[in-house]
Amino acid sequence: MLKIVSYVICPFVQRITGLLEAKGVPYEIEYISLKDKPQWFLDIAPNGQVPLLITEDNIALFESDAIAEYLDDEFPLLRPEINKSACRARQRAWVFQGTKLYLKQCSHMQSGNQQIFEERQESMHNQFAKVESFLSGHTGTKYFCADIIGNIDIAWLPLFHRAALVQKHSGTKLFEGFPLLQIWADNVMATGIAAKTVHDSFEDSFVNFYLSDKTYLGGGNKTSNGGCGGSSISCCG
Numbered sequence: 570m571l572k573i574v575s576y577v578i579c580p581f582v583q584r585i586t587g588l589l590e591a592k593g594v595p596y597e598i599e600y601i602s603l604k605d606k607p608q609w610f611l612d613i614a615p616n617g618q619v620p621l622l623i624t625e626d627n628i629a630l631f632e633s634d635a636i637a638e639y640l641d642d643e644f645p646l647l648r649p650e651i652n653k654s655a656c657r658a659r660q661r662a663w664v665f666q667g668t669k670l671y672l673k674q675c676s677h678m679q680s681g682n683q684q685i686f687e688e689r690q691e692s693m694h695n696q697f698a699k700v701e702s703f704l705s706g707h708t709g710t711k712y713f714c715a716d717i718i719g720n721i722d723i724a725w726l727p728l729f730h731r732a733a734l735v736q737k738h739s740g741t742k743l744f745e746g747f748p749l750l751q752i753w754a755d756n757v758m759a760t761g762i763a764a765k766t767v768h769d770s771f772e773d774s775f776v777n778f779y780l781s782d783k784t785y786l787g788g789g790n791k792t793s794n795g796g797c798g799g800s801s802i803s804c805c806g
């Protein structure tokens with residue numbers, strides 16, 4: 570069976586478990602501490618990061634983009650009919666736009682006070698505006714340009730899941746002002762895939778980390794910035 574080496578609140582891992590869930594591929598998962606990485610992990614993960622996928626032939630694959638490609642090579646494509654030529658390239662491009670936002674969203678959610686929160690929000694909103702504009706020219710489907718879940722929807726799922734939890738626990742709507750993005754997010758969340766992609770402790774861990782009294786979202790107002798400045802080790806706990 571495939572094995573995923575994971576960290577509970579890592580969005581890059583969630584993209585991969587999302588692909589596995591959407592494709593119906595069985596897998597086992599092992600969680601590690603990123604603050605105290607086990608030697609066996611460091612020996613096989615050249616980037617020292619999760620996700621790591623260990624194939625049935627015991628080959629260790631790292632970097633989520635490479636793992637996602639492997640899963641498409643090995644298992645049925647989610648949207649075979651559009652996985653051609655320009656459609657496939659366009660889907661990949663929007664996947665990239667989503668995954669580029671993972672650390673930005675982490676940093677945004679960790680902001681220590683309102684001013685920092687709003688500054689980081691502006692950068693997120695610039696990206697959301699581009700998606701909103703694209704979606705406004707492609708209405709009428711449940712997901713991104715289709716009525717079946719595709720790689721693009723799964724790439725954005727970690728962002729949607731986190732936004733839903735932020736709204737549930739703080740009332741803040743991260744997609745405020747972007748109605749089509751919000752509808753897309755709601756439709757992806759309504760599939761129920763998100764809950765299957767994470768450990769039972771995910772919501773508690775997420776709330777303890779991003780909605781603590783150290784963050785603006787958690788009701789704090791700190792003079793220190795908070796946030797990871799692009800470093801995933803401090804972004805994901």
Ligand SMILES: N[C@@H](CCC(=O)N[C@@H](CS)C(=O)NCC(=O)O)C(=O)O
Pocket residue numbers: 576578579580581582603617618619620631632633634801802805
């Ligand atoms: N480019 C990597 C990023 C993965 C990543 O940033 N993982 C974080 C957890 S969310 C990590 O393992 N951080 C530990 C570290 O950088 O030392 C990928 O796409 O797989």
